[in-house]
Amino acid sequence: MTIAPPDFSHDVVIVGGGHNALVAATYLAQAGVSVVVLERLEDVGGAAVSERPWGGVDAKLSRYSYLVSLLPQQVIDDLHLDVRLERRRFSSYTPDPDDPTMGILVDNEDAAATAASFLRVTGDGSEAARFEELYAHIAPIAAAVFPSVTEPLLRQGEVRELLDNEALWHDLVERPLGDMLNRALGTDIARGIALTDGLIGTFASADDESLRQNLCFLYHVIGGGTGDWDVPIGGMGMVSGALESAARAAGAEIRTSVNVTSIDPDGSVHAADEEWRARLVLSGVGPAVLDRLMGTSDADITMPEGAQLKVNMLLSRLPRLRDEQISAEAAFAGTFHVNETMSQLEDAFAAAKAGSIPHPLPLEIYCHSLSDPTILGPQLRDSGAHTLTLFGLHVPHRLIAGKDPDAVRATLLEAAMSSLDSVLAEPIADCLYLAPDGTPCIEARTTADLEDSLGMLGGDIFHGSLSWPWASDEEPLDTPARRWGVATSHDAVLICGSGARRGGAVSGIGGHNAAMAALEILRG
Numbered sequence: 001m002t003i004a005p006p007d008f009s010h011d012v013v014i015v016g017g018g019h020n021a022l023v024a025a026t027y028l029a030q031a032g033v034s035v036v037v038l039e040r041l042e043d044v045g046g047a048a049v050s051e052r053p054w055g056g057v058d059a060k061l062s063r064y065s066y067l068v069s070l071l072p073q074q075v076i077d078d079l080h081l082d083v084r085l086e087r088r089r090f091s092s093y094t095p096d097p098d099d100p101t102m103g104i105l106v107d108n109e110d111a112a113a114t115a116a117s118f119l120r121v122t123g124d125g126s127e128a129a130r131f132e133e134l135y136a137h138i139a140p141i142a143a144a145v146f147p148s149v150t151e152p153l154l155r156q157g158e159v160r161e162l163l164d165n166e167a168l169w170h171d172l173v174e175r176p177l178g179d180m181l182n183r184a185l186g187t188d189i190a191r192g193i194a195l196t197d198g199l200i201g202t203f204a205s206a207d208d209e210s211l212r213q214n215l216c217f218l219y220h221v222i223g224g225g226t227g228d229w230d231v232p233i234g235g236m237g238m239v240s241g242a243l244e245s246a247a248r249a250a251g252a253e254i255r256t257s258v259n260v261t262s263i264d265p266d267g268s269v270h271a272a273d274e275e276w277r278a279r280l281v282l283s284g285v286g287p288a289v290l291d292r293l294m295g296t297s298d299a300d301i302t303m304p305e306g307a308q309l310k311v312n313m314l315l316s317r318l319p320r321l322r323d324e325q326i327s328a329e330a331a332f333a334g335t336f337h338v339n340e341t342m343s344q345l346e347d348a349f350a351a352a353k354a355g356s357i358p359h360p361l362p363l364e365i366y367c368h369s370l371s372d373p374t375i376l377g378p379q380l381r382d383s384g385a386h387t388l389t390l391f392g393l394h395v396p397h398r399l400i401a402g403k404d405p406d407a408v409r410a411t412l413l414e415a416a417m418s419s420l421d422s423v424l425a426e427p428i429a430d431c432l433y434l435a436p437d438g439t440p441c442i443e444a445r446t447t448a449d450l451e452d453s454l455g456m457l458g459g460d461i462f463h464g465s466l467s468w469p470w471a472s473d474e475e476p477l478d479t480p481a482r483r484w485g486v487a488t489s490h491d492a493v494l495i496c497g498s499g500a501r502r503g504g505a506v507s508g509i510g511g512h513n514a515a516m517a518a519l520e521i522l523r524g
Contacts, residue, residue: 010034010253012518013269013276015260015293016284016497018046022243023511024282024496024518026079029250031519036253036276037284038260038269040455044244046284047454047461048506050237050375053443056436058377059314059387062236062368064445064454065461066389069223069230070507071239072150081242085230086371090334093326094193095423096121097339097360100322103423104189105330106131117326122187134184134194135221140165141172142222145469149222149502149509152483153471173468177213178206181342191342196335196364196393197221201461203307203396205349206342215466219504222469229335231371239506263293265490279522282514283488284497286463289455290488306447306459307352309361309392309412314433314441317384318367320425332388333370338363339419340393348394357399357412360419364391385433392416397447397458405448413444463499471501480520484513494518 012028014021017039028035043049047064068085076083088108095103105117111132118128144163148154154162160169171180177198181191195206198217206213221227232239247254262270263283269276283290291301318328339360348358369376369387376385392412400408421427432440447459456463471477471485481487485501486494496514497503503510 008267008278009276010036010278011522012280012282013038013267013278014282014284014496015263015269015290016046017041017044017254017256018284018497019048019240019243019506020497020500020503020508020511020514021282021284022240022247023075023079023508024284024515025252025254026243026247026250027512027515028518029247029252030079033519033522036255037247038258038271038276039254039256040259042256044254044256045237045240047450047456048236048240050235053312054314054435054439054441057314057433057441058380059385059441060235060237060375061312061387062232062389063312064310064450065236065506066366066368067229068232068239068506069228070149070219070505070509072507072509072512073224074150075508075512079243079246081246083239083242084233086233087228087230088334088371090330092193092335092337093331094189094337094340095321095323096189097341097344097423100423101324103323103326103331104193105326106193106334107330118190121189124186127185127187127190130185131190131194134181137168137184138172138221141168141218142225142227146222146225149469150512153477153485153501155471155473156468157473159470172214172218176207176209176211177217178342181206188341188343192340192345193337195342195345196337196340196362199345199393200364200391201306201308202466203305203349203352203394205346212465215468218469219466231368233372233374235368235372235375236506243508260293262295263290263493265294265492267492279492280518281493282496282518283493284511285455286457286460286497287495287499288457288464290493290495294490294493302464304458304460304462304464305397306450306456306461307394307396308447308459308461309390309395309416310445311390311392311413311416312443312445313388313390313428315386315388315431316433317431318386319428319431322423322425329370332365332367332386334366336365338365338423340364345393352394352396352399355399357415358394359415360422361395361415362393363416363419364393365389365420390416390420395447397460400446400448400459405446409444409446409449412446413442416444461498462504463497466504467501469502480517484517486510486514486517
């Protein structure tokens with residue numbers, strides 16, 4: 001690969017320094033391309049970072065993104081990343097909201113125990129088998145689709161032929177997710193456990209004709225070809241840290257604290273007192289942010305909207321459950337579902353759509369330190385302390401935008417704690433670890449906080465609407481950018497972040513695919 005011509009500063013300028021940008025930079029630099037990454041914040045990694053939120057407390061939390069499903073082994077191997085991912089034994093625990101003295105524990109290593117917990121809660125001796133059959137029905141989509149995410153886009157007809165399962169195609173791609181769940185499962189609580197995978201960061205009902213929930217569900221069940229969600233050992237920052245090291249080792253230039261102010265279609269990138277000219281610009285920021293940088297007025301931009309609340313906690317000990325047959329260590333090691341039956345999720349969606357904070361607020365909770373004690377300092381580990389990550393559903397940005405951030409944050413935190421307390425044997429507040437200054441170790445991050453701190457417009461963790469991980473049968477795939485799903489309306493500007501086709505979550509897929517398209521273009 002030749003270096004950039006004299007009138008260019010680099011072959012490629014990457015705007016934004018999230019994990020996808022680092023993936024792209026590493027692939028390009030390994031190929032001999034001159035590349036610079038420009039990041040607005042002091043550190044790279046975007047939402048895939050580990051931080052210590054509380055002064056004097058040796059707890060390193062995955063502050064935003066916290067689990068890994070979609071990162072292909074190919075990317076790890078190609079970039080020689082020192083990343084270790086741990087598979088969780090327990091998939092989920094779901095207390096019965098009508099009687100929290102019992103709940104469903106899905107144990108990946110004990111089918112009999114899983115079946116017994118389904119029977120205890122539902123009274124239906126066949127529901128565990130139906131639940132297992134549902135995921136067996138879904139499994140072929142992962143094997144068919146996931147290997148293609150680091151290849152040029154397949155067309156819809158090719159994927160459908162590869163899948164060779166018309167019933168599954170109809171269930172996932174043509175009809176709202178609720179249809180399949182209502183047919184496959186017989187109880188409200190089991191349907192809710194499955195439905196939640198379609199609602200992470202996504203504001204939709206089970207029967208939404210837009211199929212937004214189907215798209216979210218699809219990405220949740222294809223990761224790694226299995227749909228398993230893994231724990232990054234050392235915290236999410238270890239993933240971005242490994243990527244930063246790989247990018248620098250390959251020769252990529254990384255600049256932080258650079259606030260890009262505009263991008264020209266010809267490949268010029270401007271900051272307050274600097275300018276870069278490149279043959280290509282890769283955008284790691286959201287498409288709406290890119291539009292702003294390229295001079296599009298907000299009136300002409302489709303603004304994204306996130307729909308979640310994130311709460312990080314450090315506990316002095318795990319809370320006691322009302323369910324005395326399940327240990328807290330088992331319940332919190334997987335995804336702990338709170339007030340997430342299908343009917344509760346639908347009621348929460350309706351309440352939020354009408355302009356109210358749902359009550360009770362549906363929650364997903366997970367204890368990282370049970371799988372990975374290394375994120376806590378020795379004293380905290382020895383004391384029995386644990387982290388707790390809470391993810392609230394159906395909190396669209398419209399409920400928060402324009403309101404006093406401190407007041408709305410406090411209101412949402414109260415709603416989350418109230419919902420969690422409803423299934424515990426003691427208030428979660430009684431278990432919070434106290435920092436040296438006496439304040440409890442808890443923080444809430446709203447969509448407005450994501451917008452302010454990370455530049456994610458609307459607090460949308462996906463940078464905009466998800467799209468099917470294939471091309472339609474009609475759309476043109478006549479350029480490298482279109483074939484790889486990273487095109488914009490400008491030939492010299494490509495998308496490399498979560499807003500790319502097949503983007504979203506901590507995957508590196510957008511970065512990989514943008515780099516592949518860029519190499520095709522640069523090699524001419």
